[in-house]
Amino acid sequence: MLIHGAMVLASVAAPHPSWNVLHDIHQLTSFAFMRHAFVAGTIVAVVAGVAGYFVVLRQSSFAAHALSEIGFAGASGGVAFGFSAVLGLLGMTLVGAVAIGLLGKRLRGRDAAIGSVLAFSLGLGSYFVTRYKGNASGAFALLFGEILGISVHDIWTIAIAAAVTLVLLAVMYRPLLFASLDEDVAEAKGVPVRALSIGFLLVLAVAVTAAVQVVGVLLIFSLLVTPGAIADRVCRTPGRAIGLCVALSLVFVWAALSVTYYSNFPVGFLITAFAFAGYLIARLATAGASRRAPAHDH
């Protein structure tokens, strides 16, 4: 499908952007694969923005990364054994979420546990890829995403995964925030911190399943972590931070899709490039504020 989209792009006379925005939008959406890309990218940006804020707040970006690589093993396994890549992806990320949740008891100090799971799942994924040899582009798409090859069926899958993620995050919103910011007090107040920890990883697994189709397992950080890292440094309330996360993800995805249409740069590269530029700007803009942080009690 990736090949298909690229061929369509190559077959038309190289498109050029104009200063007429309406004309540009019309041009950008004149092909079905571009319309699908915008719809899927928008859904994934919203989900990744919301989930990503909690990923950063809970300092579990490593867990998010591990889940996506576990997903790689699941998806390639799904193809190798002849059933759906999406089901393999979802199944393995859910199992991985429980494993990570059970291996490390508390919020912190899970690095070693996650690292072991992560390394094994990458190895497993590479084994599955050799089993369905002859389809290297499939593996490439899993690793780096294939947003230009999204079908209507894919969009439905992504939309369902997104809806499940958002509903569950809304249900666990306040206790999850409490447990992420102040685990000890939350526990004393009766918040089931352990169950929430595993519950959040399960929700994250569903979010990863949605996002992998667009950005792939290796580039998922740009949507799941970078917007959260920026919002964390800037926003005063959780609501605003989540809003900024979603807005940033949308900008990264939309800008990347638009630029890729008019250029030869791959979408994945552009999404990560825009995200990284945003992060650098946020760091530079807030560096002064951090240095002014008072420490007059010591």
Added chain:
Amino acid sequence: MTAAVVSADGLAAAYGDTRIWEGASFDIAPGEFVGVLGPNGSGKSTLLRMLLGLLSPSAGSLRVFGQPPRRGNLDIGYVPQRRPIDPDLRLAGQEFVKLGVDGHRWGIGRPSQRADLARRVAEAVAAVGADGFASHGIGTLSGGELQRLMLAQAIVSEPRLLLLDEPLANLDVRNQIAVARLVAGLARTRDMAVLLIAHDVNPILPLLDRVAYVARGRVSIGRPDEVITSEHLSALYQTNVEVLTDSRGRVFVVGLEEEAAHPHEAYPHEAHPHDVAPSADPC
């Protein structure tokens, strides 16, 4: 005589087979300000964990408001020992306080309750004198400012029992005294019983109604001038304990400090890097 807030009878604490302390019997009345003192690792935090329902007594009985302790008792406010906070976190202090009202509830909260929530948060923030910095990012706050906000979070649900684990640690002397006075004032005006764990009794000594001294597997509770004496502590722990007073009226307890090397270091984070006088526990 109003009913006791806390009532312990022959209470004992253990982690697995390791006994922490035993034979603790005491009542705590509403509005009473009790300092929990003792060497590192003697089981002071363990007492708070039991009151919070996070650890079951290994023997004896413990009642909180006449009931067995249970997790999620909203009549109890709790400020645990502080871990370092991410200095980049820009979330406002008020958001932290807000969690004390409805952080334990599911869902995102109804918009219709926002005004009431903001009013309660503002009230608690004012009660701890945090108006000036409650809207600042918590990563940028000083230790004393953060401690006040944590207090605000603990009292915003209007508890009748407040449990504070080393709230004065890592504060300078000026802030130690200010926070201790603040806590004593809250206990009085709100008729709220307070158990405050302290490493150094001196900033709180003039404010305390009673002290609970936890050392060598035993808990002794009474008026400060009864408990913190050479005779009492020596008889209690059957060792030569000396209570010294320096020229500025500060009290030091010498002779119980080897407790710090006691095998049950269940709470290694109770150790403080700035314990400058390892030979004398400033208590």
